[in-house]
Amino acid sequence: MKRIVIFGTGNLATHLFEVYKYSGDFKIIQVYNHDPKSLQIFNDQVAITTNLNEIAPADIYILALKDDILAEISQKINETNALVLHTSGAVSVEVLNKFKNRGVFYPLQTFSKNKKVDFSKIPICIEANTAENTKVLNELASEISEKVFGISSEQRKTLHVAAVFVSNFVNFMYTEGEKICNDNQVPFEILHPLILETASKVTKMSPLESQTGPAKRNDQEVISSHLELLNEEQQKIYSLLTLSIQNLHGKEL
DSSP: OEEEEEEOOSHHHHHHHHHHTTOSSEEEEEEEOSOGGGGGGGTTTSEEESOGGGOOOOSEEEEOOOHHHHHHHHHHSOOOSSEEEEOOSSSOGGGGTTSSSEEEEEEOSOOOTTSOOOGGGSOEEEEESSHHHHHHHHHHHHTTOSOEEEOOHHHHHHHHHHHIIIIIIHHHHHHHHHHHHHHTTOOGGGGHHHHHHHHHHTTTSOHHHHOOSHHHHTOHHHHHHHHHTSOHHHHHHHHHHHHHHHHHTTOOO
């Protein structure tokens, strides 16, 4: 059984702790965070520490940390023969060059602490500096997921950008749609089936082919009436996206 120390207590770290609790081949032996309050939920389940000098010897260290502190924390960790991994989609594996055994363990999914996910369906992108470390990483990922991909740092950066478009930006659009509904006393749940069907459709056909709506149809009357209903910021977003859709599909405003 390989021993794991998790660095961090955020959304991903919490989910990794939960899913590996049921593993037969990997065991989380410690969780680190600088803030003792954030460690309270782990207190009765595993060893915890706020001191990097008290990190337990283990086979794998998983740095599930914010991108902007990865370099700082990795430099403060004592030299180790453990396989040291980070979970970032945007940071190169080179940030861990201090360590002899290093790699990336990147589950491509949106995580919230209070929303359960099925890890078996989550793609995990892996990268390591040696064939042996790649083998261990593959075992670690395959323990919880059916979808494991060898992805380089450069490929992972482009995946991360694509993920921002299809998840973070889309979620912002949901927020704007909900606001429009709320401002006009319309239940947002009426749009739920449309959201689900749109997401389902792009798993079965190209998003380019599945595009519908007034922008693609170049329906100027509808577009103008929509703009009248929106505030200034929403008008900018609507107009930019409308123009982008029309340019993509060969139509001009």
